[in-house]
Amino acid sequence: MTAPSHKAVVLEEGGVLCGLGSLEETVTDLFDGASAIVPGPCFGVPAAYAPFKDPSWRGLATAAETLAPCIDTSGLDKNTTAFIFCAAKGDISGLEKFCESGTPPEAFLPLLSSQADYAEKLLCVPACRTIVISDACASGATGVEIGREMLVSGRASSVVLFGFDGISRFVATGFHALSALSPAGARPFDAGRDGLTMGDGAGIALLTFREPFADDIVVAGAGSSNDANHRTGPSRTGDGLFRAARAALSDAGMQPCDIGSVKCHGTATNYNDAMEAKAIAGLFGDEIPPCFSVKGALGHTSGAGSLLEICVAAECLRRRLVPPTAGFSLLGVDEPVPVSASCQQLRKNSMLCLSAGFGGINAAVVLREAQ
């Protein structure tokens, strides 16, 4: 008889770039209640936004080169490493230039596949294959779920995830046309919330499958679902997000009472936060752990955002702290969700990360600190 395997999917290293800066800067500033949101207009649209702290990161190339040192790829097996590129639209500047001048972009085509190949080259990932995932604003979380499946099933020995989504005229005018943007800035779960705030974002993470050491952050489970309800709006009942969260807990072999905090999707649109509160209340009943959203500080960083936010959540878990929700002051949803208004201790060693996207897509990831 062989000893039972205690291997787990380990989040070895990660990095982010966003309005508050690097991962270290972002998490430290989040705990201080800082926000990267600045007043509009943004590409002519009367809305606040959260641009990259360093404007040079707005190009896919610079973002990839800046994030490359965040993970150590030197020991990865090029025959069994998968590279997963996650984005809703990615870097669409080439498409915009083509539409203005008729000249095709030189570095990479605006197709996500072309962006992925370009990023992989700059990151020097020794990968045997590239998978491009575009599950709207849940792309990064779906990528983590797929990476976990590939590692557990043995189809990969390590997985590098990279996500990039930048603010552009394309995205700004689109969200404005949908009347989804807040003029002054996102206020997740707040009674005065009036829409989302666009944010620039990029993230990188390295996942492996091994026996974890104490204090390692593991991707304990992941689940996803579709509302089957509306093209852009979330289900009014929160049923889809509830099912994704329950699937993630089931995948992790955990119960709701094991969760110490919830990293919400928390876009600050009226419907998303109302739906999410219902899903959370349905999952946890009367024992809802502290919940937070980073979108009042970083804005909504789209498909890359769900990867970026998982990296931020992992760092919060490592520090055993729940950050405040910037922009939140008075609860504006029907359920008694304990939205974190100030920095507080995380009392359990696990965190539930929720994401949702257009098309009714929901994704949930459970992070746990190994003991």
Place this chain on the structure above:
Amino acid sequence: MKRRIFIDSFGALLPEGIAGPSGTRPWDAGQAGPHDVRRDQVLEKPYVNFGKLMLPDKLAFCAAAAALSRYAIADGQTAAVTLGIPAGSLSTDLRFMESVRAGFPGPAVFSATLPSSAIADIAIYFGLKGPNRVVAGNAASGLTALELAVSLLETGKAACALSLSVNAVEAADAAGPLLGPAADRLCRAYAFLLTTMPQPGGLGTEMEASFAAGDNGAAHACDELYFTDLVRLLTAQKSGRVVAASCDVAATLSLLKGP
């Protein structure tokens, strides 16, 4: 224990017509191919959103309808949707940019500029509430979507999965220079209903699939070659083997005789 997986239905929009379990119906006179598909050719009842669907979404929806309009997924089954769409929503992106430049950006067109848009109406119309995987990678995106569908069934995260492969570039589209020299510019769409529990009246064709990392030296076999062979075998209800290799994924799929 490894789960047995069956292809229980399929639909395809091909240059020669609409293929499904009951055979291939040629395009009507005046229809040039998949991009001209009409709702009544794949779905008996009207669907209020059909006329608003952008090209990638329409092709995906119609392939799904060809596979599912006469197939009932059992109540309570978690039904996943996976989609491979190599060019993403490029055609729709250009339409949206046209509307931006005209000063009237369209909200409905904007929401369709996400590659995942193509699964939204399928999930809504057919009530598919399971996981979604949208692969917008290279020419073998459909193969990867099939691999991810098989993975969802093997892990038990879904009881059935509709796996789609859509190529939605219009021949006359201004997207030409943005696609690169190797791009496949023909419209096509395939949908395969994979399940661990075949239904009465379904094809019940058991499949065994293996996927591996591709070979950088391999020919860029694209989804078309692979799925055309697969449709041919399914239409003829024959056992057989389909092999594909691209730079990112190599796949071998064996069809066994039905239960």
